[in-house]
Amino acid sequence: MKAIVCVTLKPDVLDPQGRAIQRACATLGHAAVTDVRQGKLFEIQIDASDRAAAERLVRELCEKLLANSVIEDWKIERIET
Amino acid sequence: MKAIVCVTLKPDVLDPQGRAIQRACATLGHAAVTDVRQGKLFEIQIDASDRAAAERLVRELCEKLLANSVIEDWKIERIET
Numbered sequence: 419m420k421a422i423v424c425v426t427l428k429p430d431v432l433d434p435q436g437r438a439i440q441r442a443c444a445t446l447g448h449a450a451v452t453d454v455r456q457g458k459l460f461e462i463q464i465d466a467s468d469r470a471a472a473e474r475l476v477r478e479l480c481e482k483l484l485a486n487s488v489i490e491d492w493k494i495e496r497i498e499t
Numbered sequence: 500m501k502a503i504v505c506v507t508l509k510p511d512v513l514d515p516q517g518r519a520i521q522r523a524c525a526t527l528g529h530a531a532v533t534d535v536r537q538g539k540l541f542e543i544q545i546d547a548s549d550r551a552a553a554e555r556l557v558r559e560l561c562e563k564l565l566a567n568s569v570i571e572d573w574k575i576e577r578i579e580t
Contacts, residue, residue: 426540450556
């Protein structure tokens, strides 16, 4: 199974990288881009018997390893079988 | 409108960061994690009149700014109104 996980900075946390991209958009003439925030994406291949087991494992990984819960939010985008 | 864009390394391109995460999972006792690949996620706020205009703009940004087409693939995950 393949799980897609998104890790993003919490809304209150400053994102200078995203801000730089937004400015680059403005410089390229795309003033319509009002805000950009950059996050991380993980594609995780899991050898699991069922969807529930895969989801349990991915949750544990997110909490322990993939996201820093002080400044980041995480979300399991989807699990593909 | 808010567009969610995923940028991932092409399948042929080595991903040492993802490999390190996969090994960390194994060290933590999660041998079920057979592969991890890390990509980038962009949340883009766009001031557009309609969905089609927003999508056109996001496509242009992906091609020009957000992804390196030599080594990366990009995908508009969704556009939220």
